[in-house]
Amino acid sequence: MFAQVKYSKYHALGNDYLVISPENLAFELTPEKIQRICHRNFGIGSDGILFGPLPAKNAKFGLRIFNPDGSEAEKSGNGLRIFCRYLWDNQIVQEEEFEIDTLGGRVQGRVTESGRSVRVEMGRVSFQSEKIPVTGDSREVLQESITVADQIFSFCAATIGNPHCVIQLPEVTPEIAKQYGSLLEIHPYFPNRTNVQFMKVKDRQNIQIEIWERGAGYTLASGSSSSAAAAVAHKLNLCDSEITVHMPGGQIAIAISDDFTVTMTGSVTKVAEGLMSLEVFEY
Numbered sequence: 402m403f404a405q406v407k408y409s410k411y412h413a414l415g416n417d418y419l420v421i422s423p424e425n426l427a428f429e430l431t432p433e434k435i436q437r438i439c440h441r442n443f444g445i446g447s448d449g450i451l452f453g454p455l456p457a458k459n460a461k462f463g464l465r466i467f468n469p470d471g472s473e474a475e476k477s478g479n480g481l482r483i484f485c486r487y488l489w490d491n492q493i494v495q496e497e498e499f500e501i502d503t504l505g506g507r508v509q510g511r512v513t514e515s516g517r518s519v520r521v522e523m524g525r526v527s528f529q530s531e532k533i534p535v536t537g538d539s540r541e542v543l544q545e546s547i548t549v550a551d552q553i554f555s556f557c558a559a560t561i562g563n564p565h566c567v568i569q570l571p572e573v574t575p576e577i578a579k580q581y582g583s584l585l586e587i588h589p590y591f592p593n594r595t596n597v598q599f600m601k602v603k604d605r606q607n608i609q610i611e612i613w614e615r616g617a618g619y620t621l622a623s624g625s626s627s628s629a630a631a632a633v634a635h636k637l638n639l640c641d642s643e644i645t646v647h648m649p650g651g652q653i654a655i656a657i658s659d660d661f662t663v664t665m666t667g668s669v670t671k672v673a674e675g676l677m678s679l680e681v682f683e684y
């Protein structure tokens with residue numbers, strides 16, 4: 402049993418993740434342990450844990466993605482971009498382009514600028530209720546009504562492996578995301594809970610979003626949220642197919658193909674490498 406756990410920390414536009422390799426871990430990552438590691442006072446602190454590389458059937462590498470509440474996410478855009486950078490930094494890959502398997506499907510990553518910028522082909526966005534999932538009849542979930550607390554919002558829902566609820570408003574603020582995001586995340590319409598984006602369409606090439614992440618809460622940026630919100634803006638013909646997504650932590654470039662396959666490009670920053678003491682689990 403190791404007395405310490407080796408980790409690497411990165412952020413993508415302020416969305417921060419710890420990468421832990423299975424070879425450096427001698428215990429199971431239970432929800433309680435994940436909550437403690439991600440806790441910003443009692444642990445190292447992060448918006449999630451990337452556990453890999455793991456063996457995979459369909460790709461060179463497998464990756465499991467955990468939220469700070471201990472739940473497992475099918476996909477994470479920033480998480481995947483960070484994991485690509487980690488593989489590159491540690492010379493686990495020599496080629497710039499490679500595939501990673503997640504619970505939410507296989508993605509293709511491409512490292513550029515020595516890892517400072519990473520592009521990921523995230524897969525195909527679907528608005529189909531049973532895929533997201535959203536309760537009720539089989540349909541594309543576009544501009545429907547949802548009531549939370551004192552508000553009725555018009556929303557669209559989408560999946561890119563993980564679920565998203567996109568609400569277009571004339572102005573978006575962190576306060577609105579914090580006030581309504583937690584309620585929408587657990588709304589009965591979404592049996593697997595949902596990530597939530599409040600979206601302002603600035604023009605045909607630019608949107609601004611405020612994010613409430615499933616299992617993580619308010620975050621400064623999210624890659625799958627950027628993908629889902631941009632896909633909704635394009636689907637509603639409010640934006641073209643190349644969209645810059647503005648978030649509190651910075652910008653991500655999204656390109657949407659005719660079949661709604663999304664490619665995402667943005668920066669990744671290395672923060673630290675360290676050794677976590679097992680004492681964090683004692684108190």
Ligand SMILES: N[C@@H](CCC[C@H](N)C(=O)O)C(=O)O
Pocket residue numbers: 416448449468473474475476477478479480563564596614615616617622623624625626
């Ligand atoms: N930060 C992520 C999304 C992480 C997963 C999400 N919280 C979920 O539960 O689906 C991103 O960059 O996509």
